[in-house]
Amino acid sequence: MSLSNIANDPNKRMILFGGKGGVGKTSISSATAIYLAEQGDKVLIISTDPAHSLSDAFSQDLSGGEVIQIEGVDGDLCGLEISPEKGTEEVKHMLEEEGVSDELNQSLSMLGLDDLTSDLHQNTPPGMDEAVALSQVMQIARQGDYDRIILDTAPTGHTIRLLSLPEFLDSFLGRLLKMRVKLSNTLAFFKSMVGMEAEKDRSVEIMEKLKENILQIREDLQNHTETEFVVVSIPTLMSVYESERLLVALTEQNILVRNVVINQIMPRNESCPFCSARYHSQQEVLEYARQVFSDYVQTELPYLAEEVKGVEKLRKLASMIFSDA
Ligand SMILES: Nc1ncnc2c1ncn2[C@@H]1O[C@H](COP(=O)(O)OP(=O)(O)OP(=O)(O)O)[C@@H](O)[C@H]1O
Ligand SMILES: [Mg+2]
Incomplete structure (x- = not known):
């Protein structure tokens, strides 16, 4: 199976990718963005990661907080890196200026x-950092200039924190x-x-x-017609357990998840003892993962020999992500 259920559903305007650190969120969301753009959609990929990960994935400088056209793609793809700290500073400043006095x-x-x-x-x-960044994302989404907005989110812990923010703010407020x-x-x-x-x-x-804004974000996230969350995992117990927790949190928040991607699966190689050991331990975890994620469409991706850097390699990854589209 593959993420073709998203590609074939033009109503899905906002697609969020989340998961533990280093599992491949940026690579997979970037590859998805390229695929959708080359399919004819006007696409914006946004990262709220302060580490400028999109710039690394696309080998192009996308930092600076402005929407930038991504080169080398046969279609309309733009990228935006939002710095969450900067947004929070602005809110603090606003509160001070305006007089939480x-x-x-x-x-x-x-x-x-x-x-x-x-x-x-x-x-x-x-969760304030992420909320402020997400608020900027949602503002862009509401302007309606793009067919698809792909969001490469911060690692799991942050996402869950963000989801509980409205309650926190509500009580705080x-x-x-x-x-x-x-x-x-x-x-x-x-x-x-x-x-x-x-x-x-x-x-x-x-x-x-501020509260209204955050409640609006939540409402947008809970819009099953337009928004869905893709959980990215790898075949280690740590990652699969964490993905299970993330799925519970997302379900509790009434956020649609149909797809789980399992990335970095080692190929079978019995001639190398290390590779073989890795392969077999991953296969055990995979068996478990296939069971616990049985309610979801699962996309399995191989561990590639090289880092997925630059449009060409991302495009190759995309051809695997959308293999049956
Ligand atoms: N299937 C794969 N095969 C080989 N390398 C991969 C694969 N998927 C991702 N990588 C590489 O693994 C590293 C981590 O991937 P990526 O940056 O996409 O993960 P991430 O989940 O966004 O990480 P972070 O949590 O730090 O943002 C990158 O160097 C990327 O090129
Ligand atoms: Mg990343």
């Missing part, structure tokens, strides 16, 4: 509640908003007592907007 901070600390704002200012909520209301009443009371006018504080507004 000193006044609020001081008032909270007067009441002994300063841990709440230091949460926001010092330790950004978990709930706490903040409730206190804010109580506090503004108290402040207004004190201020009126000393004859001062209460100043307008936009923090509630900003936090509401």
